[in-house]
Amino acid sequence: MYKSPRGTADILPGEQHYWRYIESKASEVCRLYGYQRVDTPVFEEAGLFTRSIGEGTDIVTKEMYTFQDQSGNDLALRPEGTAPVCRAYLEHGMDNVPQPVKLFYFAAIFRYERPQAGRYRQHYQFGCEAIGEASPTLDAEVIDMAWRFFSLLGLREFSLQLNSIGCRICRPKHLEALRQYYAGQAGGLCQDCTTRLEKNTLRLLDCKKPFCQAAADRAPKSSDYLCQECSEHFEHVKTYLKTAAIPFRVNHRLVRGLDYYTRTVFEIHPPEEAAQSALGGGGRYDNLIEQLGGKPTPAIGFATGMERIVLNLKKQQIAVPELPRLKLFIACLGEEAKLEAIRLASQLRQQGIPVLLSAGDRSLKAQLRQANGYGVDYTAIIGEDEVKSHTLTLRTMATSEQQSIAASKLVELLE
Numbered sequence: 001m002y003k004s005p006r007g008t009a010d011i012l013p014g015e016q017h018y019w020r021y022i023e024s025k026a027s028e029v030c031r032l033y034g035y036q037r038v039d040t041p042v043f044e045e046a047g048l049f050t051r052s053i054g055e056g057t058d059i060v061t062k063e064m065y066t067f068q069d070q071s072g073n074d075l076a077l078r079p080e081g082t083a084p085v086c087r088a089y090l091e092h093g094m095d096n097v098p099q100p101v102k103l104f105y106f107a108a109i110f111r112y113e114r115p116q117a118g119r120y121r122q123h124y125q126f127g128c129e130a131i132g133e134a135s136p137t138l139d140a141e142v143i144d145m146a147w148r149f150f151s152l153l154g155l156r157e158f159s160l161q162l163n164s165i166g167c168r169i170c171r172p173k174h175l176e177a178l179r180q181y182y183a184g185q186a187g188g189l190c191q192d193c194t195t196r197l198e199k200n201t202l203r204l205l206d207c208k209k210p211f212c213q214a215a216a217d218r219a220p221k222s223s224d225y226l227c228q229e230c231s232e233h234f235e236h237v238k239t240y241l242k243t244a245a246i247p248f249r250v251n252h253r254l255v256r257g258l259d260y261y262t263r264t265v266f267e268i269h270p271p272e273e274a275a276q277s278a279l280g281g282g283g284r285y286d287n288l289i290e291q292l293g294g295k296p297t298p299a300i301g302f303a304t305g306m307e308r309i310v311l312n313l314k315k316q317q318i319a320v321p322e323l324p325r326l327k328l329f330i331a332c333l334g335e336e337a338k339l340e341a342i343r344l345a346s347q348l349r350q351q352g353i354p355v356l357l358s359a360g361d362r363s364l365k366a367q368l369r370q371a372n373g374y375g376v377d378y379t380a381i382i383g384e385d386e387v388k389s390h391t392l393t394l395r396t397m398a399t400s401e402q403q404s405i406a407a408s409k410l411v412e413l414l415e
Helices: 013-033 046-053 058-063 082-091 136-153 171-183 191-199 201-206 210-217 228-243 306-315 335-350 364-374 384-389 407-414
Strands: 043-045 066-068 074-077 101-110 122-131 159-164 262-269 280-284 299-305 328-332 355-357 378-382 391-396 402-406
Touching (some): 013 101, 013 306, 043 082, 082 299, 159 228, 171 191, 228 262, 328 335, 378 384, 391 407
Antiparallel strands (some): 043 074, 280 299
């Protein structure tokens, strides 16, 4: 038997109400903040990601699913959502409309990494991007939006971590200080961090190995190297968050896994923090549009993994509304009754009433058992007598009570 590939999962009907609930709350919060939906292709030119994410990142070197099509084009399954949205922003001339442009998406994301709880090789993200505004008020608004989203879901006791990693003017000094510091730690670093020391220095602060974490705690802080503009920007963000009554903790070790981030970075964590616990996160990427061939354009975004949200909704035992159930099953006995059942089902569906119609030639007992299995409230039974009298027998499944009614009255009764 075939099975789903490692690191992927089927989302079965019994789980769908979690996903629809998350999507509805995400769409609701996006409407409140003026975001519009965008959908980008599942695959893009591979160069879009190597250029934006960074050639030395784990995503590019270890995790991207890349392939060549029959024309020899190098393509990649989407490993993150921001770069495709920025590509669409440039390709479709969105820089010529009022800024900032506010976009949100639901997208399948593909990364070859070790599967674990809430983390899959194909997973799904809800993300938002605000492109074309440098003001720290927008940083605070995006964070406020993320905070409100998790609150709307009913999640409790989550926390916000905040940091500034500077810009391309002041960050090189911090990176040089990190290299000098870690040069003295090199003998005890894990293999990944030894590689990061040269290729992706900032990610040294993000390693989850115990020794590397201890070294990171003592490492030079980005806040000590911020230029005046970055420092003032970060102070404004913190002030605006306090004004919005959003509690936060500055975490000097907080960085993001992608090279394009600048200045503000943030993560939101559930009560029980673990190595891969973050509910979501994001930050500024003021240079990314320019890297992709556009004019200098500031931007900030946020993304969250849908699977991880489902995990936390279950962990916190949050009641999620079930999807609307089918109310009616139509059982029929005999060929004439089958024709009448088909006619009735068609009429009901035209009026927007969902209905299940028995198929095949099962006995009435078997059809009632089938109706019970579907969990419907009522079964409409049509036999030879009902066809002649233009009636049907309506059975209430919970009590097994039955009544004969005119077929024309069924819609009124169901409503």
